[in-house]
């Protein structure tokens with residue numbers, strides 16, 4: 263799969279692994295970073311070696327693993343100098359404390375002091391350590407200096423206790439790294455993203471819906487967050503987890519979605535309608551479950567057209583719509599852009615198995631009033647980045 267627009271493509275990540283039980287997850291962090299096109303060099307502490315071998319990290323990263331300050335005398339300067347970002351995952355209380363105090367007594371802590379770029383830390387520890395005021399002071403010192411924190415989460419900890427301290431999921435760590443490296447080109451924007459399918463009820467238990475998973479809309483919401491926007495995600499039923507940092511509104515029907523959009527609209531500057539809103543709904547919804555007897559004739563009527571409703575307003579936001587079509591119907595998308603008075607439309611070929619509903623990839627054409635950008639098959643995350651890059655250009 264071609265993927266030119268990956269945020270981490272060609273980025274050099276210096277991953278610092280410290281002495282926590284969560285150290286084994288560093289392998290997965292490395293794998294995901296490399297999948298995203300980054301190169302990874304690992305520094306590990308002596309304590310980390312109690313939890314994971316340097317060989318595993320070397321195999322995963324396909325790079326030499328560094329640990330000793332004196333065996334590579336210039337490494338504490340050259341490794342940070344060649345890195346785009348430093349990531350401490352997992353980050354122990356000890357290493358966070360040393361960094362906050364400016365202590366440089368091993369290769370990892372010395373590299374942290376000689377690095378002037380973005381640093382992401384993913385703390386992992388027992389809740390008693392995490393809640394300790396000394397640790398909290400150290401953490402806050404680092405945050406006030408612009409260090410990015412991801413996690414920890416609440417949940418069951420390795421020691422068998424429940425509490426805050428579990429290292430964030432790897433996907434959250436990757437998202438935090440991407441966010442730290444993204445330019446905040448949408449910092450002034452308040453973006454509404456709609457996602458997923460709607461459900462139009464025949465009776466209390468049956469509904470008409472479609473195959474939308476919400477993947478494209480959720481990817482757009484995450485990409486907008488990375489670019490610094492304030493994001494409201496209005497979602498129909500989806501199995502995906504809510505992106506951290508969005509205002510999340512759950513809806514079922516097209517009418518619910520229209521109401522939610524209207525409620526959020528006054529303060530919003532951009533509306534991205536990636537939801538697969540049902541075109542039709544049953545003309546009547548039975549109050550009781552419809553009994554099984556003979557044939558059932560269902561009369562359908564049109565659902566409210568959210569984009570048309572919004573685009574006729576005078577103080578409307580910048581509107582981006584999607585045209586999911588099968589086959590070469592790009593002309594219909596161009597027509598829809600004009601007819602519905604949108605600012606941009608994403609033509610989405612949903613006929614192919616690797617594009618459209620419920621898959622991780624998409625093949626789209628970004629059409630706005632000035633140009634058309636035809637993108638190759640890409641991950642939905644990359645498509646989301648491309649759409650928001652074009653939005654940033656227009657808004658700049």
Ligand SMILES: Cc1cc2nc3c(=O)[nH]c(=O)nc-3n(C[C@H](O)[C@H](O)[C@H](O)COP(=O)(O)O)c2cc1C
Pocket residue numbers: 279280281282283284307308309310353354355356357358386387388391
């Ligand atoms: C079994 C075990 C698990 C540990 N897990 C953690 C942990 O999750 N987080 C943490 O901050 N310290 C943890 N520690 C303590 C650190 O390993 C210790 O503070 C060490 O000095 C950290 O060194 P480093 O920061 O140089 O890696 C653990 C210790 C043991 C024995």
